[in-house]
Amino acid sequence: MTSAIEDTRLLDDLAALLGPRGFTRDPADLAPWLVDWRGRVRGAALALVSPADARQVAAVVTLAAAAEMPLVPQGGNTSMVAGATPPAHGRALILSLRRMRAIRSVSAADGVAIVEAGVPLQALHEAAEAEGMRFPLSLAAKGSATIGGLVSTNAGGTQVLRFGPMRALVLGLEAVLPDGSVFNGLSALRKDNRGYDLRQLLCGAEGTLGLVTAAALRLVPAIGARAVAWVGLDTPEAALGLLRRLEAATGAAVESFELVPADAVDLVLRHIPGARAPLRKSHRWNVLIEATAPKGAPDPAEAMQAVLAAGLEDGSLADAVIAASETQAEALWALRETISEAERADxxxxxxxxxxxxxxxxxxxxxxxxxxxxxxxxxxxxxxxxxxxxxxxxxxxxxxxxxxxxxxxxxxxxxxxxxxxxxxxAGGSISAEHGIGQTKLAEYARLAEPARLAAQRAIKAALDPRGLMNPGKLVPLA
Ligand SMILES: Cc1cc2nc3c(=O)[nH]c(=O)nc-3n(C[C@H](O)[C@H](O)[C@H](O)COP(=O)(O)OP(=O)(O)OC[C@H]3O[C@@H](n4cnc5c(N)ncnc54)[C@H](O)[C@@H]3O)c2cc1C
Missing domain, CATH: 3.30.70.2740 (Alpha-Beta Plaits)
Known part of the structure; x- marks a missing residue:
């Protein structure tokens, strides 16, 4: 049993541990972090705690565990399923990783970056680029979404086709487990066959098994040549056929292949200032394609051009344009990346x-x-x-x-x-990349296979027996 007096003692201890930069109860400081990105789920919390390093995270987790205080890990708060929003009852602490923003190392020789959980994705992109490398995962929320959040949601994005989701890019993790112990798994070994893979277990765990404090991430060589095209066509079947022809013609160079219906283009043109139609006429379906090659490898533009020309000739494609400059390429990408924003505005x-x-x-x-x-x-x-x-x-x-x-x-x-x-x-998944969070929990509980649910509950109970790590997310109660 816990009491209000014990909660007050815990808050005093945390305030002393973290100082004014790392601890606040000011309602104005808390307000932006109590509501999810879509503005549909609102919660409450006793305080916002922002440790500066893994040692402080471990100390916070230990104190919270002793007081049986639930913790809600939070990165950029861009979750699409309210995964980082605290519960409505308010007896919880938001544990923000945003102060942990160090890029510990970027090694072109190893193809590895070691970065702390609070680093925004965009900052990692820039750090890798400065070393002639690239982190090959991107999404529209890259300015806010953090490495800890991306790992914990096993984020996807627009390059999964070629490089896989976050799970395929995480080589090592440092994490604080629910009992306050620190898992030092940052060594980024390419091969490590010591049984259960804790690193992979934490990927996609949505903060229910512990706190990711840093990650060792795979880098690939920077882009030497890039071809970006927008294609109009009649059906999704025609789009998939085009993808297979492009893959055959360019090797593994196609890394993004995004389907966009005419309705989505219309929404963007209506709501996003400066957006311009990519093709002369509207088409029922469109695809945005990006193919890239590292320096020294053949430019994929030529093969792409040949495939598109053949498609226009045989009538499987209605129209196509290849960006002639980086500005045009970015404008085509902006059409795709602002669909969610345009939908929200509508x-x-x-x-x-x-x-x-x-x-x-x-x-x-x-x-x-x-x-x-x-x-x-x-x-x-x-x-x-x-x-x-x-x-x-x-x-x-x-x-x-x-x-x-x-x-x-x-x-x-x-x-x-x-x-x-x-x-x-259709043999599919109700969450391809956003996770379960709060908003999909009931549907997940209704539809998940019993064996999957039982195994998930057993893992949760083994690592977090008191259920203090992000309760009410991902793992449905039995
Ligand atoms: C405009 C827009 C576009 C998006 N596009 C995509 C997309 O293409 N693909 C995609 O996969 N997602 C996409 N998302 C969703 C979102 O950006 C991702 O889920 C992202 O990984 C969340 O990162 P975050 O730092 O904002 O995490 P948060 O939203 O803060 O948290 C997400 C989850 O991770 C947990 N968590 C956060 N940090 C940690 C940590 N350090 N340790 C343990 N747990 C932690 C939280 O408790 C929560 O359960 C998009 C979101 C927006 C707003």
Missing amino acids: GVAAKHDVAVPVSAMPGFITSGRAAVEARFTGTRVIAFGHLGDGNVHFNVRAPAGADAAAWLAEEGAAVNAYVHDLVVA
């Missing part, structure tokens, strides 16, 4: 981040869209994203003229269940 939608086997995705998009729009009269599905990974964001918009927020409150749960049932029937 009103709420029931959002789903789903995966099915790659070859099944074109059929899933077409039949899933028809099924949802028939079942929920007046709705419109916008499915876009990482076609080459078999992952799209399958978002269902409210009927025209409806109060979108009221529609979501009334119909949202039924829409989510309907979409998720379609995904499970």
Whole structure:
């Protein structure tokens, strides 16, 4: 049993340990971190604690464990599933890693960067580039999303096709476990066969098994040549066919292949200042393609041009443009990366981040869209994203003229269940890259295979027997 007096003692101890830079109870300091990025889930916390190093993190975890105080790890707070938002009851501490921003080393010789959990992704990109290297994972929230958050959500992004998600890029981790012990696993060994892989267990654990304080991450050589194209076509099937032809022609050079429907382009043109249509006419489907090669390797632009020209000739593609400059390439990418922002500006939608086997995705998009729009009269599905990974964001918009927020409150749960049932029937996952967090927990509990749930609960109970690490996220209660 804990009491208010013990909580006050814990807060006093933490204030003394961390000092004014690392501890605050000021409501104005806490406010931005109590609500999720989408502004849909609001929580409360007794304090925001921001340790400066792994030693302080371990001390915080030890003190909190003794007082049975729940901890909510937080990085950039860009979670799409309210994974870093504290519980509504408010007896919890937000443990922010944002002060831990050191880039400990960047080694071109080893192809490894060792960075602390609070480093924003963009800062890692810049540090790697300064050494002639590249960290090959990017996403639209790169200015805010942190390494600790990216590891803990096993983030995906736009280069998974070629380099895999975060799990494929994490070579080592330093972490504080729920009992306050420090796991020193930063040695970045390419081979290490000592049984259960704690490093991989912490990837995607959403802060439920401990706190990532630093990571050793794989780097690849910087880009020497880059070809970025925007293609208009009629169907998702035609898009997947194009991907396979491009892969055959360019070797492993294609690293992004993003599907964008006409509706999404329209939203961006309507809501994002300065956005311009990429092609002369609107097309039902579009793909944004990026192929790259390191210095000294053949420029992929020539092969890409040949494949696109052949597609225009045989009628499998409707139109295409290859960026003639970095500015044009960035403008094409901006169209893709501002879709979420444009959607938000247009009103709420029931959002789903789903995966099915790659070859099944074109059929899933077409039949899933028809099924949802028939079942929920007046709705419109916008499915876009990482076609080459078999992952799209399958978002269902409210009927025209409806109060979108009221529609979501009334119909949202039924829409989510309907979409998720379609995904499970197709052998897919209801969370391709955003994780489970809070907002998908009930659906995950409803749909996950019993063996998966039992194993997850057993792991959680073994490492965090008191359930203090990010409770209410990822692992459904039995
Ligand atoms: C515009 C936009 C675009 C996005 N695009 C993508 C995308 O393409 N692909 C994708 O995968 N995601 C995407 N996301 C989601 C989000 O950016 C990722 O989930 C990211 O990894 C979260 O990082 P963060 O630092 O903001 O973590 P937070 O949101 O702060 O936390 C995320 C989760 O990790 C835990 N956590 C955070 N730091 C630590 C730590 N140090 N130790 C232990 N646990 C921790 C939190 O408790 C929480 O469960 C996008 C988000 C936005 C807003």
